[in-house]
Amino acid sequence: MGILSGMTGFARVTGEESWGAWAWEAKSVNGRSLDVRVNYPPGFDPLEREVKAMATERFNRGSLQVSLRIDMASGTGGVVIDHVLLGTLAEAARKALGADLTPEAIATLMTLKGVVETGSSSLRDLAADEAVMAIISAGARQAMDQLAEGRRAEGASLLAMLSGHLDAIESLSAEAAELAATQPGLIKAKLLKQLEDLDREGRIDAERFAAEAALSAARADVREELDRLAAHVKSGRDLLKAGSPAGRKIDFLAQELNREANTLCSKSASLELTNAGLSLKGVIDQFKEQAANVE
Structure with a gap:
């Protein structure tokens, strides 16, 4: 089973040396692709390439803001x-x-x-020291590891919520299937009532009425929508089980679930089935909202 990750997180790693103190901060929020921005003091330009490479190794999506702060020890600045x-x-x-x-x-x-x-002159001198750069680089790697751990923790929460939404969709689909089984009878009763009101002289023959009833029942048949909902629920569970990166696929799946729920509502011949479809749409909206947080 894969690991599901979110896209939000925060990490802070600090250290102190004889020349001063340093601190890395890494923040991550949702993003359609991987976007990494790095802020650093003068002279530390090579770290930008390193940090972006570290992010690419660990993440697939998200907007990252990574910053390095260095406070020189007293007497070393200028x-x-x-x-x-x-x-x-x-x-x-x-x-x-x-x-x-x-x-x-x-x-x-x-x-x-x-x-x-x-202190920019001293900072540039500091950046030219390979030993110093090795310490700072190791700190960046530790910060990125912590950020990845935080995003995985969010992923665990998302997994529980999304799985619960899929269970609810499956349960509501089963309820809708039971209600849909009563559709032909409801349609027939509705047509008979209309026939009684409009054709009191009995001009419409039985065969024509039967054909109209069959056509209306076919239009209201939601078995295909229910079958596709069941298939989408299974696909959703497979995606969650596979782990990240799955965010884009889960988001697309939410759109397909919503499409089927909309069609079910439009074909409904009873208030009860319509309400079941609306409940489905509500859960699917929650599923889609949380899917947007998945890497």
Whole structure:
């Protein structure tokens, strides 16, 4: 039996070294495909490719947001000013204003993103250290493993709920089958009542009435819909048993279940069968809602 996984989860892995502390956070939500976004400090660019490869190995669907934070130990940081960028901005401002910049204006320019970076030089030096990168990379792998474990835990809950919905669909289908067996009699009685009201002189012969009754009964026959519902329930259980990735298939199956329930309601000749069909639709909607969370 395979393992069913969900698509939501959270993981956090931290560590401390002589040079400072680091923390990985990984969040996952539903997604039609696998989308991985990685945030990291300056200089740690190679980790993006590694993290995306780790995600591809573990997941098939989901929108992942993975971030790395590094806090340098006291005394190891520094302030770096991008003089080239600051000069470019100052020259552009000087031309726009037509006058030299005041110290206050220059101070404002230094608050713009990228002009001043705190500790970025030390971070880049840190990223150049293979031993440090190995520690950070191992932390990322641990975070992704924890995230996968969380998604499997969600999958276990989804398995219980989806299995329960399939049981309910099977039970309601059996109830609908019993009610459907009374359809021909109800149709005949309805036609007889109409005939009595409209043909008091007995102009319509028995053969024509029998043909009309047979045609109406054929139109109201829901045995095919009930057979397909039973087949879909079996397919659903097989998909759940096989495990992820199964989300797209289960979602498509929910659409097919809903199609059969709609047809059953449209063919119904009694309020009781219509109500059974509506109950089916309600459970199928719940099944579809939870299916959207399956990887």
